[in-house]
Amino acid sequence: MSLVGARVLRKEDPNLLTGRGRFVDDLAPAGCLHMQFVRSLEAHARIVSVDTSEAEAVDGVLAVFSIRDLADLPTLPSSPEGMGRPILAKDKVVFAGEPVAVVVAEDRATAEDATERVVVDYAPLPVAASIEVALAEGAPLVKEELGTNSPFGMGPDAAVAAETDAVFAAAPHSRSLHLVNQRCVPTPIEAQGCVADWGPDGLTVWATFQAPHHLRNKLVDFFGIPAHSVRVIAPDVGGGFGSKIVFSPEYFLAAEASRRLGRPVKFMQSRSDAMVLTTHGRDQIHDVDVAFDDEAHVLALRLRVIQNVGGHPDATAMGLGVLTTWMASGCYRIPSIAAGFQVCLTNTTPVAAYRGAGRPEAAYMIERVMDLVADATGVDPAEVRYRNFIQPDDMPYPSATNEAVVYDSGNYPAALQELQRLIDYDALVAEIAENNADPSKPLKGLGLSCWVEIAGFGPNGSLEGFGHLGSWESANVRIQPDGSVIIAVGTSPHGQGHETTFAQIAADELGVDFDKITVRHGDTATVQQGIGTMGSRAVPVCGEGVKNSSAAVREKAKLIAAHLLEANPDDLEVGDDAFSVRGTPSRSVSWRDVAWASFQPLEIPEEIGAGSLEDTRFQTVPNFSYPSGAYGCVVSIDRVTGEVTVDRYVCVDDCGVVINPLLAEGQVHGGAAQGIAQALYEQMTYDENGQPLTATLVDYLVPSAADLPHLESGRVVTPTPVNTLGAQGIGESGSVGAPPAVVNAVVDALRAGGADIDHIDMPVTPEKVWSVLREHGIIAGGGS
Amino acid sequence: MSTAQTMVNVTINVNGSDRNEVVAARTLLVHLLREKLRLTGTHIGCDTSNCGACTVLLDGHAVKSCTVLAVQADGCAVRTVESLAAPDGTLDAVQEGFRQEHGLQCGYCTPGMLMAVTSLLTDNSTPSDHEIREALEGNLCRCTGYEMIVRSVRWAVDHPNGLEAPA
Numbered sequence: 001m002s003l004v005g006a007r008v009l010r011k012e013d014p015n016l017l018t019g020r021g022r023f024v025d026d027l028a029p030a031g032c033l034h035m036q037f038v039r040s041l042e043a044h045a046r047i048v049s050v051d052t053s054e055a056e057a058v059d060g061v062l063a064v065f066s067i068r069d070l071a072d073l074p075t076l077p078s079s080p081e082g083m084g085r086p087i088l089a090k091d092k093v094v095f096a097g098e099p100v101a102v103v104v105a106e107d108r109a110t111a112e113d114a115t116e117r118v119v120v121d122y123a124p125l126p127v128a129a130s131i132e133v134a135l136a137e138g139a140p141l142v143k144e145e146l147g148t149n150s151p152f153g154m155g156p157d158a159a160v161a162a163e164t165d166a167v168f169a170a171a172p173h174s175r176s177l178h179l180v181n182q183r184c185v186p187t188p189i190e191a192q193g194c195v196a197d198w199g200p201d202g203l204t205v206w207a208t209f210q211a212p213h214h215l216r217n218k219l220v221d222f223f224g225i226p227a228h229s230v231r232v233i234a235p236d237v238g239g240g241f242g243s244k245i246v247f248s249p250e251y252f253l254a255a256e257a258s259r260r261l262g263r264p265v266k267f268m269q270s271r272s273d274a275m276v277l278t279t280h281g282r283d284q285i286h287d288v289d290v291a292f293d294d295e296a297h298v299l300a301l302r303l304r305v306i307q308n309v310g311g312h313p314d315a316t317a318m319g320l321g322v323l324t325t326w327m328a329s330g331c332y333r334i335p336s337i338a339a340g341f342q343v344c345l346t347n348t349t350p351v352a353a354y355r356g357a358g359r360p361e362a363a364y365m366i367e368r369v370m371d372l373v374a375d376a377t378g379v380d381p382a383e384v385r386y387r388n389f390i391q392p393d394d395m396p397y398p399s400a401t402n403e404a405v406v407y408d409s410g411n412y413p414a415a416l417q418e419l420q421r422l423i424d425y426d427a428l429v430a431e432i433a434e435n436n437a438d439p440s441k442p443l444k445g446l447g448l449s450c451w452v453e454i455a456g457f458g459p460n461g462s463l464e465g466f467g468h469l470g471s472w473e474s475a476n477v478r479i480q481p482d483g484s485v486i487i488a489v490g491t492s493p494h495g496q497g498h499e500t501t502f503a504q505i506a507a508d509e510l511g512v513d514f515d516k517i518t519v520r521h522g523d524t525a526t527v528q529q530g531i532g533t534m535g536s537r538a539v540p541v542c543g544e545g546v547k548n549s550s551a552a553v554r555e556k557a558k559l560i561a562a563h564l565l566e567a568n569p570d571d572l573e574v575g576d577d578a579f580s581v582r583g584t585p586s587r588s589v590s591w592r593d594v595a596w597a598s599f600q601p602l603e604i605p606e607e608i609g610a611g612s613l614e615d616t617r618f619q620t621v622p623n624f625s626y627p628s629g630a631y632g633c634v635v636s637i638d639r640v641t642g643e644v645t646v647d648r649y650v651c652v653d654d655c656g657v658v659i660n661p662l663l664a665e666g667q668v669h670g671g672a673a674q675g676i677a678q679a680l681y682e683q684m685t686y687d688e689n690g691q692p693l694t695a696t697l698v699d700y701l702v703p704s705a706a707d708l709p710h711l712e713s714g715r716v717v718t719p720t721p722v723n724t725l726g727a728q729g730i731g732e733s734g735s736v737g738a739p740p741a742v743v744n745a746v747v748d749a750l751r752a753g754g755a756d757i758d759h760i761d762m763p764v765t766p767e768k769v770w771s772v773l774r775e776h777g778i779i780a781g782g783g784s
Numbered sequence: 785m786s787t788a789q790t791m792v793n794v795t796i797n798v799n800g801s802d803r804n805e806v807v808a809a810r811t812l813l814v815h816l817l818r819e820k821l822r823l824t825g826t827h828i829g830c831d832t833s834n835c836g837a838c839t840v841l842l843d844g845h846a847v848k849s850c851t852v853l854a855v856q857a858d859g860c861a862v863r864t865v866e867s868l869a870a871p872d873g874t875l876d877a878v879q880e881g882f883r884q885e886h887g888l889q890c891g892y893c894t895p896g897m898l899m900a901v902t903s904l905l906t907d908n909s910t911p912s913d914h915e916i917r918e919a920l921e922g923n924l925c926r927c928t929g930y931e932m933i934v935r936s937v938r939w940a941v942d943h944p945n946g947l948e949a950p951a
Contacts, residue, residue: 009883016891017879019825019865023892026824109810189829189837189926190892238827238892239926271830495890495927662886666932670889673929697834697924705917705930734929 003504003514004725007662011499011519021236024193024208025268032195033062035254035267036111038101038118039276040093043129043347043690044140045122047092047100055103055117060110062261064118065253066101073256077218078247078315078467080152083143085312087249087256092125094142094311095348096690097276099249104257104265127347129690131285131308134346142311142345150306152318153342155325164338167300171291175372180761181361183283183308183684184677185275186354187702188494190238192278193268196254202229203255209234210244211532212492215251216524217469222252234522237494241674242353244494245534246279246314275695279317280684281354283308284324284361290369296379298334298388303365305341310350315466317351318343323358323454329399330366331412331450331628332388337400347690353534355674355735356453363451367740370450371747372758381744382416382425385450389413392718396623407452407626408728410654411718415630416450419652422714423632432634436752442636443778444647445749449631449741455729456625456722458541463531472618473537474529475545477506477553479613481599483577483592484516487546490530491538492522496731497663498538502546504659505725509550510557511574512591528616536627536729539659544723545619552615557594560604560612564589564597625720625728629653631672633741637749639779642770644680644746652714653733657726661715664730669711671734677703678735679742683763753778794858798823799867807854814838814849816857817864825865825895829924836923839896840864846903848922865895868902877946878902880939887936889927897923901937910941 015021052064067088075084089100101118105111128134128142134149142149156164168174194207203225209215209232216232219225237244250267258265269277284307291300305324309317321341328339370388374381389412390397399405419425423446432444457463463471474490487506491498503517510517520526531537554574561579562569565587572579580588597603598613634648651668658664681701685693694700701707719726739762746764750757755776760768773779789808796803798821805820817823817840826849829837838849841863849862868876875883878901888894897920904911904919911919916937917930925933 010886012891013883013888014873014875016888016894017865017875017882017898018869018873019823019895021825021891023824023827025828026818028819028822109808187926188890188892189835189924190827190890191829236891238829239890241926271832271835497889666886666889666928669929669931670927671929674926696832697830698832702834702924702926704921704924705933706921708930710913710934711929711931 003507004659006504006660008500008504008514008660010497011503012497023190023236023238024195024206027195027206029195029197029264032264032266033104033106033261034108034111035102035104035257035265036108036115037099037273038103038115038120040089040096040098040100042093042122042124043096044125044127045093046125047089048121048123050101051119052101054119055114058110058114058117060106061103061114063104063257064101070256074222076247076249076252077222080313080315080318083313087252096692097349098311102253102257104261127688127690129347129686129688131306131344131346134344142347149345150342153340154322155340156338161338164300164302164336167336168289168291168302171299172293173376174289174291175376176287176289177368177372177759179286179288179365179368179759181282181284181286181364182762183351184281184354184682185684185700186241186243186278186281188239188241188243191269191271191274192244192248192250194251194254195264195266196258197264198255198258202231204231204233205251205255206233206235207251208237208244210240210492210494210534212522213490213524213530214245214468214532218247219255223255231525234492240494241355242281242357242534243278245532246316246352248277271697272695275700276349276692279314279350279352280310281351282361283351286365288365288369290373292373292377294377296373296377296384296387298332298373300336301328301334303328303339307341307343308346308348308351309343310346310348312350313343313345314350314352316353319466320358324362326402326405327359327362327452327454328366328401330363331390331452332366333390333394334400339401348686355671356732359453359732360675360736360739363449363453363736364740367449367451367744368759371744375751381448382420385416385448386413406623408623408722409656409718409720410452410626410628411716412450412628415628415652415654415716418714418716419630419632419650422650422652422712442638443749443753445635445745445747445752447633447741447743447745447748449737449744451737452626452628453732453736454624455536455627455732456540456621457535457537458619458621459623460620462624468531470531472620473531473542473545474616474618475542475549476528476616477546477549477614479553479557479595479598481596483512483590483595485510485512487517487519488527489519489521489542489546490527491533491542492530493533496533496538496667501539501659501663502543505543505546506550509547510554511577513577536731539725539727540625540723540729541619541621543659543725543727544621545617547725548619549615549617553613556612559608560598561589561594563605564593621722623722625656625722627655627728627730627733629733629737631737631741633745635742635745635749637746637769639773642766642773644764644769646676646709646742649676649709650712650714651734651737652716653730654716654718655730655733656718656720656728658717659727665713667730668713668734671732672711672738673703673708675735675738676708676742679739679762679764681707681763792855794854796857797861799863809855811854812850813852813854813857816854817849823864823866827892827895829893834924835893836900837893837896839899839923841899841903844906846900865898868898875946877940877944878905880946881936881943885932885935885939887928887933893923893925897925897933901940905940
């Protein structure tokens with residue numbers, strides 16, 4: 001029986017369910033010291049002085065460092081050219097919470113207490129806390145040396161822009177939207193942290209990281225030490241969502257402190273640290289124009305994106321706008337697209353990847369645009385989408401956004417049809433209309449989101465620009481003498497279940513029992529090389545490597561089995577832990593015997609040699625993959641309070657072939673929850689002085705089970721030709737597709753109630769909805 | 785410089801064993817469990833008592849152990865995630881439910897979630913989905929979207945003896 005496609009329970013679970021997981025904060029090596037940051041209270045200020053003397057005198061404090069003590073260290077990796085971020089604030093701070101000094105002490109409480117005795121004298125500077133302020137004339141400069149707060153941008157190409165303008169000039173209709181994709185905090189429940197131990201044998205760092213080899217390579221560069229002497233271990237990691245591929249200062253500072261003090265040094269962010277230190281996500285502003293004809297065919301799109309990158313731009317942040325503009329066409333055949341972006345520095349926490357990283361913003365834009373076209377033409381929103389869909393026959397489809405974007409596969413009409421079937425679309429639309437005719441009932445609305453994203457980051461050249469060693473992913477399959485299997489992979493899971501998924505793939509290829517396969521990851525000392533877990537690449541890239549390595553090992557094992565059976569290797573088949581002669585199952589040899597023989601030179605042909613049953617791949621793929629789906633959302637709006645409730649949420653996903661439906665569904669749910677949360681609840685806000693107003697989980701609303709709806713799932717399967725598994729990747733789907741489904745439903749409800757609005761910004765809070773209800777006379781007031 | 789910490793003697797029955805410890809008066813129960821007793825299954829996810837990763841049972845009731853001083857637990861019985869499974873590793877019904885229905889991904893919130901569910905099912909052995917969601921309001925999960933956590937609890941409700949045949 002094939003395990004690919006089966007609902008297999010996870011190998012990871014028994015440890016995690018019994019408290020035997022091992023997370024970074026669980027580590028307590030002998031002699032371990034604790035490090036804490038002195039965080040800036042100002043968003044933008046000159047540092048006049050840092051007086052550490054009083055803190056240094058505290059019992060139990062071993063060292064206090066500010067940048068003057070670390071002047072010989074380079075700037076942090078992953079800073080774009082010319083925008084190097086010092087390891088601690090140097091001369092000035094550029095966001096509230098920026099680390100100014102570190103205290104290292106015998107225990108965490110002592111370190112924390114001592115941070116309050118470090119006296120920093122700040123000379124406040126004018127603050128640019130928002131894109132609007134930062135781009136205004138005469139704005140305070142976040143980095144004076146750049147001479148601008150917008151040092152980088154791309155597109156559109158002038159010729160493309162001119163051509164698009166011409167389409168607009170000739171088009172029967174055009175409309176515009178201004179969209180704010182607000183700043184969110186990724187908020188894995190495990191905050192960031194590390195333990196660094198620099199001893200005579202070299203440096204070992206345990207880190208909450210999604211890409212341990214990536215961190216290892218950067219530690220090597222940063223300290224100028226050889227790679228063989230540096231080991232990075234990502235043990236159990238408690239979620240990441242993109243935030244744990246960023247080179248935060250603590251990884252480098254803890255290592256430096258350990259080197260200087262000769263003892264292991266641990267740093268764990270508190271949640272208060274995490275809310276301002278861990279990179280944030282989203283924070284784009286879109287101005288979009290759409291040209292269309294009477295029949296709701298979209299003719300052209302103009303998109304201008306501004307990406308807030310915060311006080312210290314990360315290389316990843318520079319790429320977010322690339323992905324947004326690349327995916328601007330959505331699921332639709334739009335002949336002419338002129339899209340461009342610019343980045344904007346502000347006095348806020350740096351922004352980097354957050355689940356979807358640039359694609360949720362694109363999906364939100366184009367799906368809001370499709371509803372705008374539906375409203376403008378009076379054509380049903382589903383019908384507008386059908387009329388504009390890229391058809392299955394069009395695949396591979398080169399997008400008008402960029403020559404690098406060629407959709408691999410997908411069946412967008414089939415996904416929407418399946419969604420419509422699941423929600424009984426016509427009946428639902430009629431039911432909502434009937435409901436809305438009764439003013440005593442809450443307003444209801446239906447939102448659709450037909451989305452597509454770019455995933456499977458594995459084509460050569462796709463990740464190198466972000467500082468990665470390559471875009472391949474590595475897999476090594478090694479048969480053990482008893483016929484069991486150890487697989488080492490370069491991806492580094494933090495909840496995705498790679499130990500299970502990859503073992504399923506290998507079990508099918510090798511014919512070895514699933515329980516006899518162990519997948520190892522997250523340790524640069526045991527895994528050959530690796531890139532990491534990001535961009536929904538684990539299955540389509542690494543999984544493909546596991547499959548190919550397993551197949552290669554199987555074929556090598558057949559040579560040994562054939563020798564033992566005195567048969568032709570081509571006549572052998574494998575399954576149930578044994579090799580047998582096709583058609584003569586009685587002639588068989590167990591995997592165990594083959595494995596044992598593979599280490600016995602006296603028992604196998606000389607040319608095979610001992611230890612042949614191993615294979616390593618550095619797997620690449622010829623193209624990205626483009627997972628897609630159709631999501632539907634029904635909301636109710638309380639006509640008095642403006643509160644939005646999600647009544648129904650249905651996801652139809654197409655990620656190609658599914659390895660494990662249980663895990664795939666879990667990935668969609670998690671992403672959908674984050675997307676619904678962005679639509680309704682979450683926003684990192686700052687006041688005009690750059691002080692964060694939502695820097696705790698009291699103020700920043702991460703939803704609970706009581707806040708989120710029951711999630712329903714459906715599926716369409718369009719295998720991708722990009723890899724032999726046919727799998728596209730699933731990790732980011734839910735977060736890409738969800739926000740527009742919810743907001744489209746809210747706008748639908750408000751329009752049905754009589755509000756002549758095109759748009760409402762996220763998060764759709766009761767206050768915003770109430771204001772719309774009030775402004776459009778849907779409710780008479782709301783108290784005095 | 786640093787003021788001497790007042791030290792306090794506490795006796796707490798933890799997972800069935802009496803533990804006598806001398807702790808600084810300001811020590812939180814979660815820190816006693818994790819750092820002194822090295823029961824690291826109980827996790828810390830915030831500093832405002834919002835996330836519930838540190839949930840344990842105190843005299844049978846779910847509490848956030850980051851909000852309880854160790855001295856407040858003096859003379860009480862505390863149960864942590866480490867006490868749920870049988871010594872041979874057999875999962876209890878709640879743990880098995882989470883495994884069967886994929887109620888965990890990264891596993892960081894899971895110990896707190898399991899203890900909150902254990903407390904819920906002690907009080908109400910047949911909760912509705914709505915009651916499950918309300919009861920878990922104080923436990924944040926960022927991976928699952930909660931749908932499969934609700935299914936996991938439902939599995940535990942339907943299989944009170946776990947994978948063992950009903951008695």
